[in-house]
Amino acid sequence: MAAQGGVVFQEKVSRLLSRQDGKPALKPNRPLVLRDAVANRKLKKGEATCITEMSVMMACWKQNNFVDGLCSSEMNAFYTCVNKAQAAMKNKSEQSSLQGGRLHPKQATALLRRYPNLRTEI
Amino acid sequence: MAASISGLLKPWTPRVFLVRWSRYNPYYLEPEVRKEAYSTPETELSAEEKAQRELKALRPIKAATIGVNSSVFSDPVLSKFINMLMTDGNKVLAREIVTQTLESIKRKQVEKYHKAPEGKEEEIECNPYTIFHQALENCKPVVGLASIQKGGKYYQVPIPLTDNRRRYLAMKWMITECRDNRHRRTHMYEKLSQELLAASVKEGNVIKKKFELHKMAEANRAYAHYRWW
Numbered sequence: 001m002a003a004q005g006g007v008v009f010q011e012k013v014s015r016l017l018s019r020q021d022g023k024p025a026l027k028p029n030r031p032l033v034l035r036d037a038v039a040n041r042k043l044k045k046g047e048a049t050c051i052t053e054m055s056v057m058m059a060c061w062k063q064n065n066f067v068d069g070l071c072s073s074e075m076n077a078f079y080t081c082v083n084k085a086q087a088a089m090k091n092k093s094e095q096s097s098l099q100g101g102r103l104h105p106k107q108a109t110a111l112l113r114r115y116p117n118l119r120t121e122i
Numbered sequence: 123m124a125a126s127i128s129g130l131l132k133p134w135t136p137r138v139f140l141v142r143w144s145r146y147n148p149y150y151l152e153p154e155v156r157k158e159a160y161s162t163p164e165t166e167l168s169a170e171e172k173a174q175r176e177l178k179a180l181r182p183i184k185a186a187t188i189g190v191n192s193s194v195f196s197d198p199v200l201s202k203f204i205n206m207l208m209t210d211g212n213k214v215l216a217r218e219i220v221t222q223t224l225e226s227i228k229r230k231q232v233e234k235y236h237k238a239p240e241g242k243e244e245e246i247e248c249n250p251y252t253i254f255h256q257a258l259e260n261c262k263p264v265v266g267l268a269s270i271q272k273g274g275k276y277y278q279v280p281i282p283l284t285d286n287r288r289r290y291l292a293m294k295w296m297i298t299e300c301r302d303n304r305h306r307r308t309h310m311y312e313k314l315s316q317e318l319l320a321a322s323v324k325e326g327n328v329i330k331k332k333f334e335l336h337k338m339a340e341a342n343r344a345y346a347h348y349r350w351w
Contacts, residue, residue: 022345044321046349046351048346048349048351049345049351054282054343055343055346058339058343061336061340062340068260068324075264081211082282085282086284089351106258107171
């Protein structure tokens with residue numbers, strides 16, 4: 001597919017660069033070559049997790065002048081919340097990579113690096 | 123990340139087996155060092171453990187490092203502490219220091235035990251390993267601060283820390299404090315034993331540092347919403 005459209009595409013590019021039809025439409029300062037990597041992009045901006053637990057724990061600290069032994073129940077609640085949030089994030093990242101139909105940008109970059117663009121003829 | 127990449131690899135045996143390296147292909151599995159895993163009979167294993175054993179028969183396995191041990195006296199936390207204390211690869215010296223530290227802790231505690239009145243003898247902890255673990259537990263911070271940029275300015279935002287990070291911070295504080303704030307003539311093991319004993323009863327400079335971190339986090343709790351994870 002790329003090979004059939006390739007020659008036509010190359011001719012179009014060379015026409016855009018040439019001075020025959022007036023000024024050249026493109027003046028590239030870098031060579032027109034595809035990169036062997038894909039940009040890292042995260043679609044949704046997440047929110048901060050476990051803020052209520054943290055604020056409850058810090059209020060307890062303020063009351064008890066930062067003595068640890070008196071705030072153990074709030075601290076345990078905070079730890080359980082943090083562990084749950086980490087597990088949830090792990091599961092979510094695995095699921096979304098498989099279900100989205102698209103490849104994760106890091107996986108795409110890894111595959112592209114194995115089969116890079118040929119820069120020299122040898 | 124490594125797990126997802128290893129799913130893309132086909133079943134493969136390496137032509138050269140790596141023995142003394144530390145960076146392996148994610149295809150390699152971790153070695154099993156504990157004796158109990160090999161002494162349980164076939165019937166007591168669950169289905170997952172049997173599947174894991176079959177997988178281990180097919181996949182290449184990483185070489186075990188010198189630090190891990192299958193003896194009853196080996197302690198992964200203590201090994202990590204020895205590694206962090208080590209400079210220029212001098213593991214012998216670091217291990218010497220830590221053994222001398224544990225010995226001096228034991229001596230001090232036994233002295234206290236014999237001098238204590240009748241009622242208080244059971245309360246004094248003589249096992250240096252439990253004192254070490256207790257001291258590290260008391261030094262671990264609960265929340266840490268991260269520098270997050272928002273609107274051109276950098277804010278110190280309180281974030282929850284992973285267990286590994288907390289353990290690392292506790293050990294790092296202990297070691298730096300003992301290196302910087304000791305008298306010219308005291309040995310490292312002496313100063314370490316003093317700090318560990320103080321930390322096990324929640325006194326001392328390392329505990330103070332932990333409390334200062336907590337106070338900073340509490341003062342900056344308004345910025346907690348700048349986190350996105």
